[in-house]
Amino acid sequence: MKQAKVNFIAIDEEAVGQRIDNFLLRVLKGVPKTRVYRIVRKGEVRVNKKRVTADYRLELNDVVRIPPVRVAEREAPVRPTDSVIAQLERSVLYEDDLLIIINKPSGIAVHGGSGLSYGVIEGLRQLRPENRTLELVHRLDRDTSGCLVIAKRRSMLRHLHNQLQQREKVEKLYHALVVGKWPARKQLVNAPLLKNVLQSGERMVRVHVDGKKSRTAFRVLDRFPNMTLVEAYPITGRTHQIRVHCLHAGHPIAGDQKYGMDADNQLQKQFGLKRLFLHAASIEFELPDGKRLKVEAPLPEDLAEVLAALKDQL
CATH class of the missing domain: 3.30.2350.10 (Pseudouridine synthase)
Incomplete structure (x- = not known):
């Protein structure tokens, strides 16, 4: 394990619109998801010197303070089971170069965290490894089934978030x-x-x-x-x-x-x-x-x- 220092990251256009929890999971590779969500809940992560919740959307020029955390040198990623991946493949309703829309099965969370090792987004990243920037456009409760939209590009994510705000x-x-x-x-x-x-x-x-x-x-x-x-x-x-x-x-x-x-x-x-x-x-x-x-x-x-x-x- 290695000890990290306090880190300050200025948000550029590439990260605009991303949820803070997904941003941290990408930046803090090797840190367990439960630890990432814990430091957000406890207010150890700050954006522009203020506390935020896990669903906060990053904006251009935001400054994210990341506290010292112990980072594992290596951590084997949790892989969704083959049956879950196959189920997600069957659930695809629409797909093009910009987005995927699935009929989310009931019982599968949209993302890992809070005691869950993986969710829909982790499964789709496994299913579409060539799409490195897959992000949830919105959420559905774990028990709710139906239309769930996933963006393949940050530009599409921002476009749909702007529409959701209107x-x-x-x-x-x-x-x-x-x-x-x-x-x-x-x-x-x-x-x-x-x-x-x-x-x-x-x-x-x-x-x-x-x-x-x-x-x-x-x-x-x-x-x-x-x-x-x-x-x-x-x-x-x-x-x-x-x-x-x-x-x-x-x-x-x-x-x-x-x-x-x-x-x-x-x-x-x-x-x-x-x-x-x-x-x-x-x-x-x-x-x-x-x-x-x-x-x-x-x-x-x-x-x-x-x-x-x-x-x-x-």
């Missing part, structure tokens, strides 16, 4: 099965959301007057006995937004172990539901040449079987 330029549609009869007149949930991290480290989000402005539009797609399939369009982009807004409306998402009711989740298992019924069904945005691209992700087989079982009850 929410009207990107349209994401989700399908969710919720508990109860969602009223047809309930077309918008407008409730501020506040993040809260428990002592266990688990991240929770709740509706609170001090939270950030959050809005989700809903449309009923189908009805079943005591269940409703809805389409959700997040007008803003907050952590766990759709899940908490459904809960706030009195209709938690089926299979939600974090925000749902245990009794409901147990009841839903009789229809074969084993996970959160939330699926990113489509995403649409503008390409650098001005053309619009829309990609749709078919409903995974496990969720389609749940709907079939519910229809048998009609």
Whole structure:
């Protein structure tokens, strides 16, 4: 092992738009991911002398302070299993020279860290070793399936981040099965959301007057006995937004172990539901040449079987 010194790095155009955690993982090769996330949480990493969270996006001329850390001379990279890599290969919905869009399988995190040795991005880097700058454009919860966009070039990453900041330029549609009869007149949930991290480290989000402005539009797609399939369009982009807004409306998402009711989740298992019924069904945005691209992700087989079982009850 070798002892590093305090290091200050000025961000150039090549790193603009990159998440601070991904930047650190690249710079601090040999440092365990858990250690990297720990120094960010503890505020030992500073950007322009200020604390930041792991999802902070680097800007041009930012100055990143990296504390002394013990760096392993050699560390064998954790390689996703062949089955995971094959699953990701089958999940590709669209690919060109600038980006990849996959139908992310449920149960796989978008990236490693916080106790996970790898995620989708690590698997894709293994699958596409010639693309050295693969970066996540956005995130999906581990249990959520559906459209996930990965940029192959930093220029594309910045282009899509600019569109995400102007929410009207990107349209994401989700399908969710919720508990109860969602009223047809309930077309918008407008409730501020506040993040809260428990002592266990688990991240929770709740509706609170001090939270950030959050809005989700809903449309009923189908009805079943005591269940409703809805389409959700997040007008803003907050952590766990759709899940908490459904809960706030009195209709938690089926299979939600974090925000749902245990009794409901147990009841839903009789229809074969084993996970959160939330699926990113489509995403649409503008390409650098001005053309619009829309990609749709078919409903995974496990969720389609749940709907079939519910229809048998009609």
